[in-house]
Amino acid sequence: MKNLLVLVILMYTFVSCKKETTISEQDAELTNLLNQNSLNGKADWYAMPNSKDYKSLPNQDVKNPVTSAKVGLGKLLFFETGLGMAAKKSVSMATYSCSTCHVPEKNFTAGRFQGIADGGLGFGNTGEGRLKNPSYDGTEVDAQGARPLPTINLAYVRNALWNGAFGSFGMNVGTENA
Numbered sequence: 001m002k003n004l005l006v007l008v009i010l011m012y013t014f015v016s017c018k019k020e021t022t023i024s025e026q027d028a029e030l031t032n033l034l035n036q037n038s039l040n041g042k043a044d045w046y047a048m049p050n051s052k053d054y055k056s057l058p059n060q061d062v063k064n065p066v067t068s069a070k071v072g073l074g075k076l077l078f079f080e081t082g083l084g085m086a087a088k089k090s091v092s093m094a095t096y097s098c099s100t101c102h103v104p105e106k107n108f109t110a111g112r113f114q115g116i117a118d119g120g121l122g123f124g125n126t127g128e129g130r131l132k133n134p135s136y137d138g139t140e141v142d143a144q145g146a147r148p149l150p151t152i153n154l155a156y157v158r159n160a161l162w163n164g165a166f167g168s169f170g171m172n173v174g175t176e177n178a
Contacts, residue, residue: 018147023094028129039058045058048153048155052068054066054068054071057155076087078102079097079098079099081094081096082094082096083098084096084097084118086118087118087119088136088140089133089135089136089140090127091135092120092136093120095121096118096120096142098121098151100117100120100130101115101116101117102115102150102151103126103127105125105126106126106127107150107151108124108150109150110127110130110149111124111127111128111130112127112128114143115127115143116131116132117143118140118141118142119132119140119141119142120132120141120142121133121134147154
């Protein structure tokens with residue numbers, strides 16, 4: 001009886017085994033999926049262009065192309081706390097910028113579980129010390145419910161803003177003046 005049981009287990013194991021895919025088969029499957037989902041039908045559509053080759057960036061609005069002047073302005077404004085002048089309370093005026101929640105040293109993420117812009121206090125070395133300002137209640141704080149999207153390699157992200165309210169083509173048509 002014991003031998004029969006061992007034989008049944010061995011047969012079951014042999015019959016239920018499936019062939020594992022090889023790395024080359026997985027690569028072929030991935031390449032096929034990339035080809036199917038790219039906008040030009042080729043996997044190389046996902047390859048990032050050289051850092052100064054702005055004309056090759058995907059998802060550009062032809063009415064508002066990326067230029068070196070705009071990139072320079074964007075780098076400046078990313079750290080500009082003067083943009084944080086619409087704070088709910090005067091204590092938070094000019095105390096936050098894009099870099100408050102998208103910390104370059106933390107791969108452009110918050111450096112903590114949740115980014116806090118308006119209503120935040122402190123920073124720490126890499127954003128880990130940013131806390132809710134005690135003069136704000138929880139409903140007044142400008143914080144995302146989940147980790148902020150990293151602001152790196154966003155050329156392939158079609159809808160990078162919190163609510164998707166801005167843009168002038170594709171999924172954002174009709175929100176140009178929002």
